[in-house]
Amino acid sequence: MESMIHDMAERLFRDHVTHRMREDAASGQCPEALWTQIEEAGLTMALVPEDAGGFGVPPAEALGLLRIAGAHGLPLPLAETLIANAVLATANMALPGGRLTIAEGEALRLEQRGKRVHASGHLTLVPFARWASLIVTIAVLDGTDHVLSLPVKVLNVAPAQDLAGMPRDDIKLDHTLAETDAVPLPRPMGGMRQLGALIRSLAAAGAMETILEMSIQYANDRVQFGRPIGKFQAIQHNLATMAGETAASRTAAEMAAGSYDTPAFALTVAAAKARAGEAAEKVGALAHQIHGAIGYTQEHALHHFTKRIWGWRDDFGTELDWTRELGRAALSSPHDTFWHFITDSAAKGAPA
Amino acid sequence: MTLTAFSPPPPGTDFDDLRQEVRTFLAEELADFPPEKRAKSWNGFSRDFSRKLAQRGWVGMTFPKEYGGHARNALERYVVSEELLAAGAPVISHWIADRQSGPLILAKGTDDQKRRIVPRIAAGELCFCIGMSEPDSGSDLAATRTMATEVEGGFRINGTKVWTTYAHVADYMILFCRTGKSDDRHGGMSQFLVDLKATDNIQITPIIDLSGEHHFNQVVFDDTFLPSDALLGEKGEGWSQVMSELAFERSGPERFLSSFALIEELIRLLRDDATEAQQAEIGRLSAHLMVLRQMSRSVAGMLNEGENPSLQAAIVKDLGALFEKDIPRLARSLVSRPAVPGGSDSYAAVLAYTELAVPSFSLRGGTREILRGIIARGLGLR
Known part of the structure; x- marks a missing residue:
């Protein structure tokens, strides 16, 4: 598939992702400068619909970026941010920019407390949580899928890692979320x-x-x-x-x-x-x-x-x-x- | 890297209506066709079935209309092929002609050859066999010795072909042999269209396989005369002509569905109360099958575009043979029920048939070792 965004990503990663960068990332150092370039290139918005600020490439092409990132061993949450933005956009929630991540929400318990939603449970193996500003997840409230946007700064993040040394953090959740941070998903998009x-x-x-x-x-x-x-x-x-x-x-x-x-x-x-x-x-x-x-x-x-x-x-x-x-x-x-x-x-x- | 990229089949190529028509036809035609016969997969022979299929327009589907074909695309043909295989329909009578001999004649044949032969293939009337292997030329096709010597009005053929599937019933053979000497190992080869029913001095004798079945034959050419118009394509171009057939031969659904009757029997037994471990194994099997099918359809899409995906075809065949050979092992790991050849229990009979058939799956159409060598060369190993 000929793709401008694939070519752009290929060049960016080829020029900047090095063995040294992967080593440093595995010992806990986030490659901030490369992230800035990735974001400036717009790659984190590739799966977002055009009317929400994306550039309107077909999903399969946008997702193709992740194969290229994998081919370079990119030590950054591009994939997680791409999905988080797409899910937030689907629920018409604000896209804050910056590094985001995603977590499986099946194990979370949600309850309505007045106008707000209270979430409790244990999130494990959350990729790059300590390098991200938000964790985006999908959990069920009263039989309806809800998108939750969890600000990392109010959470207690216990660091852990995967076999490659990349952050896979552990978070115990018992928080009442801001009204705008728990929104029903208007249509199913897979958990x-x-x-x-x-x-x-x-x-x-x-x-x-x-x-x-x-x-x-x-x-x-x-x-x-x-x-x-x-x-x-x-x-x-x-x-x-x-x-x-x-x-x-x-x-x-x-x-x-x-x-x-x-x-x-x-x-x-x-x-x-x-x-x-x-x-x-x-x-x-x-x-x-x-x-x-x-x-x-x-x-x-x-x-x-x-x-x-x-x-x-x-x-x-x-x-x-x-x-x-x-x-x-x-x-x-x-x-x-x-x-x-x-x-x-x-x-x-x-x-x- | 291009070798590991299998572009998705073009959108809108599921052809649901066609698939339903084929399923309805098969449900009727094969209503009383038992699992142990379905287990023969594409080795089942029935001229009657092939003719009926042709009457529905499902043989020679991709051939041009002027030669009795239906001008449909390779992905429509794919739908029909996979439905036939999944049902275990007896298709060998037309299979080889429809898959590779017909397309070869259309690509390389003379007008006269095309007009004489192709409409009869599309009518499901002609069974073809492939005369390639010889006693001293199996994987090493370039070691072919059978020789065509040019004589007044044609050629004299001398030599022996072996493992020639269904030569004993076939109407035509596509014969691969030498027509000259060449310094190039691959030079001096040609292909001939041999009318097996009308040619003297061809001796066909059975070779019985280990399961007791008669598919293979030895075919001896003893000063056999072939007229000049039996030459198929260019004299001396046989090697490249054969190579271009291989993508058709190696990438189709018959390269991973040969054990499908056993899969259906196995699922039937597990359906109602499978353990989690059994579910996981069936899930793994499903994942492999879904992916192989996608890869194979991708190659069909490339063939439809006129590309030559012979390396991708070698990958499909290697992975496909591993998959279809593994089914008896998988069945044994999930169900404890002995294999009984010809037994009245259909699972036991199908298991027995399949276990005796699987050794051939990674031999026919190119051995696993040859395929891996081809893939390795494609990877750029110097």
Whole structure:
């Protein structure tokens, strides 16, 4: 797909995201200057409708940015901010700018207190919370999805991290929200778990493409027994396997992105997250096998990508969560045959 | 990287109406067709079924109307193909001709060849087989020895082809052989259109596979005379002609739906009370299937645009064969019920048939090892 915003993002990340930046971010340092450039380029608004300040590219193209960010191991909450802005805009809430993040809201309890909403519960693995100004989540009040906008500065954020050292913070919530910070969602758009699974699937596909490219490069450069190791069939077949898994992950993630805001989203995103997680295990393992000992060092860049794809398996539902959900849908579907379920999954989504 | 990018199939290509028509047709035609026959997947043979399908306009769908086709696009054909496979319809009689021989003749054949042959393919009347492998030329196609020597009015063919699927019933063979010497390993090859019913000195003998079925044959050409107009395409261009067929041959839904009858049997058993672990396995299977289908439809979209996605096709076939080969293992991990060849319990019979069929899935159409070599070259390994 030819895309101006993809080209812009590719240039920006290629020029500015470095091994050093990823190292520093993993030890807690937020790359502020790059964030400013990302925001000035408008990338955080790509999924927002044009009338709310976006630039009106199709959702699949806007979401394609996240694959590119994944391919560069961007240590910033671009994906989270992109989704947060889109959800806030859908609920006609204010877009504050700056770094935002998202959290799964299924575990939150909401109650009406006068005109305000009180939220209580425990948010875990919230990505980049301590680098963000707001946590945007979707939770149910009286049977209706509500968008909550939680200002981080009033929350007690306990820092934790994922396998790649990126912030995955822990927040205990027991707060009465400002009236404007809890708004009914006018139309369903998938829960935060689904939206989160989508962004991780896209990023994982991008990171796997980078891991594959690094592995090809290494296999062509590294000489043993008098020839590049890429001449050995065992290495070639491992790279071919990595290519297949990577292609499947990308196709799955793009299928889910293509069904964003359609009834097919719930099942395609389940497939995408499950497929990406399975591929992450294989691709990561084979990449390290090909790279040998040097790839197991802190000095080599490979680990920033492999640790990310492994860590993302746990964000917004594990493979087991998503495969169970998909399996339940398949086994309880009213379709006459499993085949009918499969053909409808991509076109019309889960049966009512 | 382009090799890992499978552009989504064009929007509006679900063709729901067509899909419904095909389902209605299959529900009628295959009402009494039992699961153990559906398990044969695209290896099931029925001239009668192929003719009926053709009467509905579902054979030669992409061929031009002037040659009896229906001028529909590759994604419409895809809908029909996957519905046939998912139902386990007996399609082999027209399958190879519809998939690759017809398109090859249309692309490379003479006007006369096109007019004589293609309308009969579209009518579901002709069964084709592919004469490629030889005793000493399996994965290494360039080691082909069968030789066509130019003589007065045509060619004399000498050599032996093996693993020729359905040669014993086929009307035509697309024969791949040498027509000359060349310094280039891939040079000096040509393709011929062999009328198996009207050509003398061709000996076809069965090769029975390990499940006791007769699909394979050995085909011996002993000074067989072929007229000049049997040459298909350019003399000496056989290699590149064969290569351009491969994207058609390797990317279709038959590369991941061969075990589909077993999947349906398995789901039938689990439907009412699956454990969470069983649900998860069926979910994993569903995810793989949804993604393979999307990749395969993507390649159909590329073929429709006239591109040559042969590398993407190799990826689809490699992943697809892994998937369809894995189904008996998956079934065994979820249900404890022994495989019984020909048994009265349909799950047991389908499991037995499928277990004996799966070893061939990563051999036919290019072995896994060959495909991975092709993918690796496409990745730029020097």
